[in-house]
Amino acid sequence: MNLSENRKSFYITTPIYYPSAKLHIGHAYCTTIADSIARYKRLAGYDVFFLTGSDEHGQKIQTAAAADGVTPIEYVDRIVAGFQKLWERLSISNDDFIRTTEERHVKVVQEVFRRIYARGDIYLGEYKGLYCTPCESYWTERQLDEDGCCPDCHRPVQEVTEKAYFFRMSRYADRVLKYIEDNPEFVQPVARRNEMINFIRQGLEDLCISRTSFDWGIPVPIDEKHVIYVWFDALSNYLTPVGFLDDQEKFNKFWPADMHLVGKEIVRFHSIIWPCMLLALDLPLPKKVYGHGWLVVDGDKMSKSKGNVVDPNLLIDEFGADAIRYFLLREINLGQDGNFSRDALIKRINSDLANDIGNLLHRTLSMVTKYRAGIVPPAAQQDETGGRLVADGENTVAEYEKSMESYALSDTIKLVWSFIGRANKYIDESQPWVLARDEADRAKLDTVLHNLAESLRVSAVLISPFMPQTAPRIWSQLGLDDVKPLGEVRLEEIRGWGGYPAENHIGIPEPIFPRIETDEEKAAKAEKAAKKQAKQARKKQQ
Ligand code: MSP
16 A cells, blocks of 8 residues: 555645735735645645635726736736746745636636536525625625725725625525534634624625626626626635546545635635535535734835835845745734834844854854864763753754644744754853863764754754745755755654764855844944044045
8 A cells, every 4th residue: 555645634725816916025924824834744744735826807807907908817917927936936835826717727616606506505686785896895784894885995885786696605604603613723713713603693694606797707607697706716716726526536635625824804705605615515614714914014004005015026135035934934923913024024134043043053064164074973972961952952843843733833933943042052051162172072072063963953854844945055054965855854853863964074054144234233334434434534624
């Protein structure tokens, strides 16, 4: 029997993004979280399927394309190419990228419609309602905000009346409510779960799932005048790439999804509408919908009109992808809102990256080069400080797993950095430069150097889900590429201390994160230079 058949699977998705504008740092945040979880699960030995993509239909796109003087498909092609490029630059390890304009997806959506229609849960009715075009959402009067606007984006809604198909969602409300109540892990964090329970308890109305006022969408298979409502279309994307309709074995392996990671404002679509659709299809419900918080910039919501939209590409140009990934994951607790500021980013780079991990690497490699000609010696007897480091290392790996299994990404990073701090302190405590002076201390120095190389080996593995570009660089500098490529290493290989191969030659040392001058430092420097110039000018005059 093939062993891999028994491996646990893990299917994680991000939302599929609207190609209505360029992606900003908030989108990058969402995708980076999902990527780090996917990478962690691979590290832990799971067979992972990680999906992201683009949600390309709807009136908003049709209008934007017309304004640009291009066809909708030309419009989305261009923007989606930008998404893909950005994910590449951020080292997003998605296994597939679904575009809702692809034939494979259109087929699935039409089949979903057909099946639900066939069991009598889709009917033709008349829609009179309030529609928010930017959010592609219908609202009832009582859901509007106090100004009578969209409760999500607070922009005006439009009244529409048209013949439309409805999904009999009311029929599934009780079952979805029961599923949410019976499975406390289904909707997370708990505040979102409570919101959803209250929402359903107020009563679920049938959902209008077709439109006739525009045509940029998937045609209703039984009535081509209608296009399918963009959320009905979009949610079905999660079925398409894991074999629904065309690969039953793959589908059995990955469905139900283990985690739909979504922003907090679309938890409702994923934990109510989507489960209703799945129940109507007789498919199992996803195991988890996790609603992450919103990223604001210097305390303010990002918006075009405020001109404070942060472009992740520019940040990558300036600081590199891993620094951005690190910042987002370290700074924000999953589920809560978080703040992006350039200042805070530079501070983190300098303290955690250039200083903590950067110094540990630099000091270790320099000492191995200086004292042992680049060859990491075997460890002899651990002394008390060494023993503490070893215990801390092993404990960190155990805690790391627990923390990642509960998706506490920021806490996990703190845990790893506390270990890195411990390793730096170990250098100060064991004073290798003193040990190097006396041949009698040879074994002691060997042990210190080995412990340090091992600390870095363990750290490289632990940071690899968060910083997929930096971890392999550390790995190479430790001279481990020929031992085993980092991508093939599994978590179990760092559970016990001492895996760095004795007598292994390190690689070529190079700085991983140069220190960045803060804006304050730059200003202070400029001021100093100006003063000096003025002084010189005065001297010349005298
Ligand atoms: N197309 C729908 C999703 C369909 S999924 C079947 C959509 N697209 S979106 O492009 O508007 O948003 C995609 C995701 O980006 C959402 O989860 C949203 O929460 C997230 N973000 C958009 N702005 C954000 C921040 N400022 N911060 C964090 N995430 C944010 O909704």
